[in-house]
Amino acid sequence: MAGSIERVTKAAKEAGLEIEVKRMGASTRTSQEAAAQCGCSVAQIVKSLIFQGETSDGLYLFLMQGSSRLDLRKAEALTGEPLKRADPRLIRERTGFAIGGVSPIGHMSAVKTYAENGLLLHETVWAAAGAHDAVFSARPNTLVAAARATVADIAE
Numbered sequence: 042m043a044g045s046i047e048r049v050t051k052a053a054k055e056a057g058l059e060i061e062v063k064r065m066g067a068s069t070r071t072s073q074e075a076a077a078q079c080g081c082s083v084a085q086i087v088k089s090l091i092f093q094g095e096t097s098d099g100l101y102l103f104l105m106q107g108s109s110r111l112d113l114r115k116a117e118a119l120t121g122e123p124l125k126r127a128d129p130r131l132i133r134e135r136t137g138f139a140i141g142g143v144s145p146i147g148h149m150s151a152v153k154t155y156a157e158n159g160l161l162l163h164e165t166v167w168a169a170a171g172a173h174d175a176v177f178s179a180r181p182n183t184l185v186a187a188a189r190a191t192v193a194d195i196a197e
Contacts, residue, residue, distance in 0.1 A: 045138055045147070045171030052147035053177070056187035060177040062170040070141035070173050072107030079167045079176060084108040087160065087168035087184070089143040091136070091152070093127040094120060100127055100135055104145050104156040104168075104188065109196040116195055119155055141173040145188040156181075156190035 046062055053060045069075035072086040079086070086107030091100055101120050103111050117124050129140045137149035145154065145168050160166055160181045168184060170177045185192060 045142060045144075046175050047171075048137060048149070049144045049147035049171040049175075049177070053187060056146065058146075058179060058183050058187040060170075060179060062175050062177050064172070065174045065176060068141070068173050069169065069176050075167060075169075075176060076107060079178070081165070081167060082108075084159075085163050085166050087145060087166050089145060089169060091127045091132050091143060092116065092124040093131065095123040095125055097122055100132070100152045102143075102145070102148075102152045102154040102188075102190075103195060104154065104160060104185070104190055105196065106157055106159045109157055109159060112195055112197045115193070116155070119191075119193055119195065120153070138169075138171060139173070142169050142171050142175065144169045144171050145184060145190070147171060154188050154190040155195055156185045156188065156192050157196050158192050158194055159196060160185065161192065
């Protein structure tokens, strides 16, 4: 996983985003686990959800507040195609991240990314940094810019 964390750190630096990756020593795979480890609200956790286009086979990353649920109809309207949950092996192969450590930045290949507009309501958010116990904090607007995400109303 060290390679994944290094990729996240490098991507942040290239995007002008100063981060400090923290290894929490316990799992941050779920929003609840991450919030407990980071000492923040569940809403301040950036949940990275990856779906696969049924027509294109492409991957789409949706950055959500930890307390939100993705509205699949809204997501499909944005992507222009039906979506399905992506297979964990495919996610690992194309992004370089395992489920539970998928970061908004540092993917091995480009992934079209959308960010829930509610993320911008927070002063600070916490995101996965490439491993199941690694996180970093950032201002939401700078993180969204670094991830090259399109901000949209995608929550239920």
